[in-house]
Amino acid sequence: MCLIIKNIGTRRRTPHKLTTKGKGDSDVDHPSLLLSDDRIQAKPIRLLPIEVPAIPTDDIKVAMTESLQHENIVKLLGYGYFGNTRFLAYEFADMGSLHDILHGKKGVEGASPGPLLSWSQRVKIALRAAKGLEYLHEKAKSPAIHCAVKxxxxxxxxxDVVKLGEFNLSIKAPGTGLSLWSAQPLGNFVYQAPEFVSIGQLTSKSDVYSFGVVLLELLTGRKPLDRSRPHQEQSLVVWAADKLAYDKVGEIVDNRLRGKYPPKSVAWMATIASACLQFDQDHRPEMSHVVKALRRNESLMCS
Incomplete structure (x- = not known):
């Protein structure tokens, strides 16, 4: 088949021959593909459908290319159309997602987790993902809220490259409210902050809460919601919060690590996660503070 893609940074529209490489983890009907022609070396890309009225192409160029240029943000290679469907084309993550590694391929029943991540690897992943989110919130030319951190x-x-991807972005206008690109439900409800669930309020602190859930996944190796577990353990946040409140961090650390981790580093990661998961958004840290805390955690790896 053929997809018409407009390459970022140019005004040229090029038809590309595409070969199916496999299913995406969340967009089952929109596979990852190999792109090649006489001018572009074959490379895997990932296609995500977009709502044309909700996301004008000019906005894509401004928000996704001029603003979002960072080593921990997935690259947008182009945008285009196939038939009546519009797409964004992103670089392909050859090692999969953190969910794939911790829990198994998303959407694939019975999928096994990937290779066990060491504690050192988990700390590095957390820090690099946090840097990407810090950039979105505080350092980008047009600061934005990710809206789908998971x-x-x-x-x-x-x-060992880690990048944030698959944005459902809201642009932060200085001194004003938020301008949403889409009224679609944002992310998975198990990652959603209390204020968004209750009144639909969305701020950068909503992303911070979601990132706190991810930190718990790294800490425990558990899914955010696991209905196969006893009722009181199905919600990761509820189960872990009770343990953290009584300083029982050792009881929730991923037992697959078999104790191969620095206790101080684990305790510090738990402290960061607890701060991110505060019910009151005003009590959650900015991502720049989270990054500083995670950098300190790297130093604890040696103590």
């Missing part, structure tokens, strides 16, 4: 949107690449 383990399946933390993408892993060869060479």
């Amino acid at each position: 383990s399946s949107n933390i993408l892993l690449f060869s060479g």
